[in-house]
Amino acid sequence: MAFADWARIEKTTAGGRAEIGARRIYILPTRYGMIYAALLTLMLLGAINYGNNPAHLLTFLLAALGSNAIYQTWRNLRGLRLVCLGAEPVFAGQRAHFRIDCDPVGRERPAIQLGFEDAEPALLDLKAGTADTAVSVPLPLLPRGLYQPGRLTVSTQYPVGLFRAWCYVDCERDVLVYPQPGVAWQPVGDEGEQLDGGFEGSGNEDFAGLRGYVPGDQASRIDWKSFARDRGLNTRLFSGQAASPLWIEFEQAPGGGVEERLSALARAVLDAEQQGRFYGLRLPGCVLTPDAGPLHRHQCLRALAVFGLDDD
Amino acid sequence: MTDAVTELPIQRRLLRAVLVLLSLLMAPHAANLHPAILGFFYAAVGWRFAAMTFPRLIPGRWLLLTLMIGAMALVVTATGLVDGRVAGTALLVVMLGLKLLEIRARRDMHVTVFLGYFLVLTQFLYDQSLWLALYSFIGVVALVGVQVGLNRVKADLRLQLNATLALVAAAAPLAIVVFLLFPRLHTPLWGINTEHAVTGISDEMSLGSIGQLSRSNATAFRVRFFGEEPAQSARYWRGPVLWETDGSRWTKGRHAVRTLEPDPGSVLPIDYEITLEPTGEYWLFGLDVVTGRPAHTYINSNYSLVAEQRVHRRFSYRASSDPGFVIDQLSDHERLFATQLPDRVSPRIRELVDAWQRQADAPAQVIEQALRYFREQPFVYTLSPGELRGDAIDSFLFETRRGFCEHYAGSFALLMRVAGLPSRVVIGYQGGEKNPHADHWVVRQSDAHAWTEVWLEGNGWVRIDPTAAVAPERIEQPIDAGRSEDADRVVFNTGDFGLLGSLWLNAVWMADAIDIGWYRWVVDFTADRQNSLLEYFGLSNTRGYGIAIALIVGSAMTIALVYLVAKVPRPRRQDPLPLLWRRFVAKLQHRGLKVEPWHGPDTVCAAAGASFPNARAEIKAINRLYVQLRYGRRDDRQQVGALRQRIRRLRL
Structure with a gap:
């Protein structure tokens, strides 16, 4: 106007x-x-x-x-x-x-x-x-x-x-x-760790123990049973998580153009988060170390959202 | 999250309200429009109501077009396109009906409301009464209410009403000021608005014609005197003068009536203003004898006041009269007419008059004899004289002896003519009642009267009222039309009505006062009245700037009123404490103390105490007081004052 x-x-x-x-x-x-x-x-x-x-x-x-x-x-x-x-x-x-x-x-x-x-x-x-x-x-x-x-x-x-x-x-x-999430694809993680890596679907199978709740932990991972026994909030850890961080990499993303790749990466972040994986994001000029939880997911998606637009 | 919408909804209740409102606002047009036009409109309203329940009934474009062509044909056939006002109104009414059928969106509702405003205007073209105006005003306020409702998301009747009244209340003063100052054209407004003429006296008199009129309580005219008010017995309101008779019927006759030029004039005139109800006739009424005429009227050689055009709507005129004025002109030509006799005069009448003439030396004594005859013979003043057979005047004078004023005036004038005295009949009104709640007199149809004038050499035309000989009360008291109807004699209004009667009468007079006030200040607010109002306020030389003044004064008043209505809140008083604290800190900073914005009072105080050891006690006191006021009990004005003083007096 x-x-x-x-x-x-x-x-x-x-x-x-x-x-x-x-x-x-x-x-x-x-x-x-x-x-x-x-x-x-x-x-x-x-x-x-x-x-x-x-x-x-x-x-x-x-x-x-x-x-x-x-x-x-x-x-x-x-x-x-x-x-x-x-x-x-x-x-x-x-x-x-x-x-x-x-x-x-x-x-x-x-x-x-x-x-x-x-x-x-x-x-x-x-x-x-x-x-x-x-x-x-x-x-x-x-x-x-x-x-x-x-x-x-x-x-x-x-x-x-x-x-x-x-x-x-x-x-x-x-x-x-x-970015708008693209179609689902499987990122290739670091080879060694990927062997143990729970790509079986949920990655939740091998219960490894409890640690104190940290803000950002997924609600589904909270050990509600112990919370009910007045032991405070605890997060359940799984072996697959700690052992095999999934790296979601720009270079590996399918698609020719930058936007398509970003879409694919966004999809991968969403999938990894949903599967409860420990995941990191590697973009040209920006690396987010493996982590999980809504905050991490937001940070990854944010990085994707502003990728290449910083000079605006 | 609240339930916000993206667009204002069109509420069914508003549509319903519009349909009901327009139906009510259309009702007064029943008297003005062809039934087919009105029928078309109400059919459209019914259709639209039905379509609210069955949306499929809303007509499509082609059906609407067909209806429109039909409506046009209806307007042409029903009105004949003769009168632009009627045709225009009819067109508006059918268009409004079609618009109702077409309402789909908010826009249509708005346009419908606007057309409703216009509808109200068209009604004033037919009727300007206060009652219609009040009715329409309520309707207009309701339409504004609908408009307010259209602009809300959710209906809330109370809030809508408040908003509507606030709008109208603030608009009223501006409207009134503009109304009073907006320039008016100087043209007399005659025939455009045909109001429903009240049946009044005609320009001829037959036996029973005035008696018939006397049964009506309707107002003939209202009079306001400027200065002295003449006595009841002197209030003869002169109308047409009748010269020719066939025995029982009196007419104006065939002789030429001239216009008096210039006006007779008078030394001590009585000034008054008459507001005549529409008669549909030319003649006006004036206090006997009119000597100063208003504009657009003339005085004829009968000394009757006549308008230039037929009076088709209420007409106000200011005239002056002189009750002592002598009409002393009688041409030979007029004398011929004034002594004309019917073809047959009964021998009994001739004998009676001969007897009088034998006893009398002068014409005045003949008159005296005649009046004595009426007084002494058993004449009855009544509204039911019974049927007069054969020679009506003869049987009235010698057999029935029952009659109303036209019987007495007619027969008396005839007797005078038989005696060779020039005479004529004057019809008009006699008397009038003062409205106790206003400064005007009301003359009713029941005050209709007929009297005679007899030419006496040297005295000119002398008014003789034979009715007064029979029933002297007639010229002192008004007739009670309702009770006289079935009574043997005329019943007079003696002023005794009982409690309920008095209350009712009071209400009637009040309504009359309001009605005439409305007429005087609104309907008849002509250029002349406007000028006298401006003169009254000393603005007579600002006529050309009327609109400008109107807008300035009106806007000022509106703004004032709007502020009153809106109760604009004053800016809240600022809390003095932060201000004082800032002053205190500024003082410390001025002397070099470093104070950061996030430092609290205690921190500042400790730092200040260290920097200014001399004033440590005072600083501490200030701090304690401030903390107490700021964070402790509030509302301690005095303490705030003390703090202010301490801060002002602080020497570092």
Whole structure:
């Protein structure tokens, strides 16, 4: 939007907070507003033509209503507080949703519309007395990479739909889009270790012992039985895991182009994680040592997502 | 996550509300439009209602097109396209019906609501009464409510109502100011709005015609006097003057009536404003005798006030009269007409008049004799005179002796003519009641009256009211039309109604006052009234800037009101403590102490104590007070003041 490039923007604070200021709100008539104005002109002409005073009064009442609507519409936005919380990472091809908490600050604010460019907006009534109403605002479909969501347009046409008041908010929060996972394939690990390696499917067979829970460990590996006996959280270890870290390597990935390879690698990371393997990722210029768990998975996928895009 | 949507939904209840609302708003048009047009609309409403349950009934494009062509044909045949206003209204009504059938999206709802506003406007072209305006106003507010509902995601009746009322309440003052200041055209508005004419007096009189009228309590006109109000017995409202008679019927006759030019004029005129209900006739009424005429009217040689055009809607005019004015002109031509007799005058009448003439020396004594006859013979003033057979006047004078004012006026004028005195009958109204809640008098159809004028050399035309001889109460008290109907004699309104009656009467007068207030300030707010209002506010020379003033004043008022309605919150008072702390820290920093933003009060205090040993005790005290206020019990204004003082006085 060319207009938005020089328009006044509401900036968010470090915590993602923003309050819509009175001077950052734009307002213009909608299509209905134009039709309404035309209708009023017609009514005024009729009133004058027939010298009909009740008709004059009706026309002026509706006109005053319209001018009052400018204020009411503006007021519906002014002072609204937002917290831009960010978006959960998604895979390319999936739609990311940006989470925003809205605080109507004391009064009802119906029909508040939040939307990013090129994406469907979210529209809702904010009730008085609800401090933080969470809204997930759809983002446009994006290829892999790390993004700033750009300008959020907060708008409203309430109460009568004759005017649209809007304002831009800069959401300085990252949106991560992982590569789209490709078809399944089998990475070739380090030879020696691969012999022991449990590619039999689950790799969970050889129970090797317990160790203390470390954040990031998979929930399925937690020894719930010992937890139930009040022995704290413990993670079960398996021989296959420790013995044979699986290396997922860029060079081995099938496919000709970089994107295809990244897709294949993403698939491999997902599979390895699902099989509970210990896996590492080796990309040109970036190595992630073998580990497991959601955090590791995220780091691997993130590395894939931003691969080759750093200089942007 | 809340249930956000991507688009505003179209709610069934809103559609239902629109259908009901438009049906109600259309109802007053029943009096104005061809039944077929109205039928088309209500059929469309019914269809749409049915389609809400059975969506398959929503017509497709081709069916709609067919319906539209049919609707056009209907408009052409039903209205004949004669009257632009009627044809336009009919067109709007059928289009609105078609639009209802077409509603699919929110956009259609919006357009429907807009057409609803226009529908209300068309009704004012037929009827400008306050009651219709109130009815329509409620309808318009409801339509605004629908519009508000259309722009919400979820319905909430209470909040919608609040928002609607806030919108309308803040809009009203601006609307009123613009209304008062918006320039009006200087043209008299005659015939465009045909209101339903009230049956009033006609320009002829037959026996029973005024009695018939007297049964109606409808308002004939309202009068507001500027200054002195004449007594009840002097309030003769002069209408047409009748010259020619066939014995029982009196008409204006064939003689030419001239226009008086210039107006007669008067030294001590009574000024008043009459608001006449539509009569559909040319003649107006004025206090006997009108000497100053309003614009767009003239005074004729009968001294009757006549309008340039038929009065098809309420018409206000300001005139002046002089009750003591003497009409002293009678041309030979007029004398001929004023002594015209019917083809046959009964011998009994001639004998009666001859007897009077024999006893009288002067014409005035003949009049006296005649009045005495009415007074002394058993005449009855009644609304049910019974049937008069044969020579009506003869049998009235000598047999039945029961009659209403037209009997007395007609027969008296005839008797005068038989006696050779020029005479004529004047019809109009007599009396009027003052509205206790307003400054105007109401003259009703039941006040319709007929009296005579007799030409006396040297005195001019003298008003003689024979009815007064029979029933002197008539010119003192209004007739009680309801009770007189079946009574033997006319019953007069004595002012005794009982409690309920008084309450009801009070309500009726109140309604009358409101109605005329509405008329005066809204319907009849002409350029003249606007100018006098502007003059009143000392803005007479700003006429051309009307719109500008309207907008400025109106906007200012709107903004003020909107702020009141919205109760804009003041910015919250800032907590003084962080401010004081920053001042304190700034003071320390100024003297070279290094304070980092993350340092807490105790850390700062310890560091300051070490750096400024002289002030250690004071710094400690400040710290203790600050910590106590900031983290302990709050809301201690005095302590905050003490802290401020200590920080200000701190010397390092």
